[in-house]
Amino acid sequence: MRFPPFYLLAIAYLLCSLPACVSYQELVNFEDIRAPRGQATEIENALEVKIQAKDLLRVDVESIDPEAALPFNQGGEMTGVSQASNQNIQLFQGYLVDEDGYIDLPLLGRVKAAGQTVESLQFLIRGKLKTYLRDPVVNVRFLNFKVTILGEVSNPGILNMSNSRVTILEALGMAGDLTDYANRSSILVVREQDGERSFQRINLQTDEVFNSEYYYLKQNDVIYVEPIRARTATISDPGQRVLAYLGPILSAITLVVALASRN
Structure with missing residues (x-):
């Protein structure tokens, strides 16, 4: 049995697109929250921002x-x-x-x-x-309370805050939210305080983020949202970019050919 050329093109496109697929689980935040719906929990990690040199x-x-x-x-x-x-x-x-x-x-x-x-x-x-x-x-x-957001967000850059009580979720919202290629299970927060630099990774897919001492940001924090592997594939393989544009065209042609072959 011979397949029309357009069918072969469509199959090739789907096979080449597999590395760039993003699963549903990779797009969901707070998937593993264990608190019953409607139940309030006490905030135990409320942060008091301390004034530092150079503020x-x-x-x-x-x-x-x-x-x-x-x-x-x-x-x-x-x-x-x-x-x-x-x-x-x-x-x-x-x-x-x-x-x-x-x-x-x-x-x-x-x-x-x-x-x-x-x-x-x-x-x-x-x-x-x-x-x-x-x-x-x-x-x-x-006057100079700011955080820096880099990586897989819609609008990376420096955010100047008028309010010193800012959460990582608010900061990500100000940056236009995460992109589809953001690794929601590994968001890095870099903090400098009292002459020391600390690093902490936060998982937005569990409720542990709400109990983290890094949930409330401090002045000059840096947030880096790393990409998932699917994003790396689209950048390392230029062909993926071409396929992204050819996909709708090939799908339309395949549909037309399939309908025409029935007649």
């Missing part, structure tokens, strides 16, 4: 008497400029934590910031301001 902080001081608080504030937001320009201006107005962990505040002098949370630093500055201001209110936030 850039914004410190806003308010009081019942606004004029008395002015000397303790840097320039406020400028009107008539875009939000992106305003953020760039703030990078030059923030307080940089020096190598010894201190920031220099007007009138207050050097204040120890490294090793503290935003809340504890606010409390410390508020106590020092009571000598000068009545009922001072202090707000501290990061």
Whole structure:
């Protein structure tokens, strides 16, 4: 029995495409979550982000008497400029934590910031301001809290965060989510803290990710999403790219030939 040439082309295409196939299991996140549906679990790995050397902080001081608080504030937001320009201006107005962990505040002098949370630093500055201001209110936030995402995501790059409480899932969402070729069982997080560098791999297909100390990100974390083998095949074999475009065409031709052969 002889097969038409188009049938042979279609079979050859399917055989060549096998290395690039992605299984359903490779595309699913949180497949092995064991918690019963609707059951709440206590968060035991909540992270308190600590201030480190080279962090850039914004410190806003308010009081019942606004004029008395002015000397303790840097320039406020400028009107008539875009939000992106305003953020760039703030990078030059923030307080940089020096190598010894201190920031220099007007009138207050050097204040120890490294090793503290935003809340504890606010409390410390508020106590020092009571000598000068009545009922001072202090707000501290990061200006350079960022994470870097590389690999198999839709939009890799550096993400600048306005909120210091960020999870790895939120960061991946900001990067446009994982691609179809992402290895969801092995996502690498690189962290530098207190002069040390640590590495941790996270499996998004189990519920262990929610209990990991790397679930909540810290400033300057690097996330690398490695590809699965199917992705390697498409890059190493240029023919796979051609087949990706020829596939729909061959399928259409095969269908036409099959219908015509019945007549």
